[in-house]
Amino acid sequence: MAVVDTVLTDVAKSGPHSDTAQAVHHYLDRLDEDWPEPDPTEGRRLVLARHADGSITGRFDLDAVGGEKLQTALESLLQAGRCAGDDRTRAQQPADALVQLADNALAAGGLPTLRGHKPQVIVKIDLDDLAAPGTGRGTAEMGFGATISAARARWLACDGAVTRIVLGPDGMPLDHGRTLRLFPPHVRRAAEVRDGGCVFAGCAAPTWWCDVHHLLAWIDGGATDLANAALLCERHHTQVHHGFRVEGQPDGRWRTWRPDGTEIHTGPRRTGPPRTRPPLVTAA
Incomplete structure (x- = not known):
């Protein structure tokens, strides 16, 4: 053990904390190589805290394999979502990737149904607030209780479904109108063929x-x-609803402007066939 203490002391003096932790785990794993493998799921934790403005902070603990899966999924989205001129911090990039991961999962329609309904983001807002031109702070309520502005509700409705529900004086529903999907599937398919992916300057998202x-x-x-x-x-899409602007040109190209009116130039956009899903590779 004296030799181990000497080695660990040298590592602690000369290297970063992560090297010391790795060295300690190395020796612990070899103290009893035949002991039963613990259940990794027992140590997994995820705690989310919602703040008054509806934002969320959280903490999670994952085992090595679970953490590797999460990092692999996030890194794939992070790298694919990096576009020319990307000035986000390293902390912002995985956060955006996590939201995109959730967005993709919800859009794919493969998540378990809840009481016969697919999970979906729900926003409740008065029709007058939805139609008003202003920001309308705190006028819309989301499914988990967060309050958002009418502007954000309009952004979510941009590619969502709208249902008209008439409420009585006591707040009880009197009439439930037909749900309207704003962009029908055939228009989406046509946009996919025409655009081939995200049209924002420099973005290569499929x-x-x-x-x-x-x-x-x-x-x-x-x-x-x-x-x-x-x-x-x-x-x-979030940025376009917060001051950025995209505009199609007669030659089929797209241009992008910042909120201050300056155009984003990233060089010619990649040409060729639409970006399609990569082939599914399975292990033998």
């Missing part, structure tokens, strides 16, 4: 990451057709 964005908001009379549609990944 079609299955993307929402179909109304260039002129539907609440302002924008048509739900191909001429008024643009594919945008989750992050860039």
Whole structure:
């Protein structure tokens, strides 16, 4: 043990904390190599805390294999979602990747149903607030209780479904109208063929990451057709609803402007056939 103590002391003095921790685990694993392998799921933890503004902070603990799976999934989205001129911090990039991971899972439709319904993000808002041109802070309520602005509700409705529900004076539903899917499947397919992926300058996100964005908001009379549609990944769709702007050109190219009116130049966009899903590879 004296030799082990000497080695660990030298590692602690000369290297970072991570090297010391790795060395300790190395020796612990060899003290009893035949002991029963513990159940890794017993140590997994995930705690989420919601704040007054609806934002979430959290902490999680995963075993080595679970952590590797999460890192692999996030890193694939992170690398694929990095576009030219990306100025996000290293902390922002995996956060965006995590939201995109959830967005993809919800859009794929493969998650378990809840009481006969597919899981979906739900927003409740008064029709007058939805149609008003202003930001409308705190006028919409989400399924888990968070309050958001009317502007964010309009963004979510951009590629969502809208259901009219008439409430009585006591707040009870009196009439439930037909749910309208804003962009029908055939328009989405046409946009996928035309755009090939996210049209935001420099972005290479594939079609299955993307929402179909109304260039002129539907609440302002924008048509739900191909001429008024643009594919945008989750992050860039969010940015377009917060001051950025994309515009299609007669030659089929797209241009992007920042909120201050300056254009984002990233060089010619990649040309060729639409970005399709990679082939599924299975282990033998």
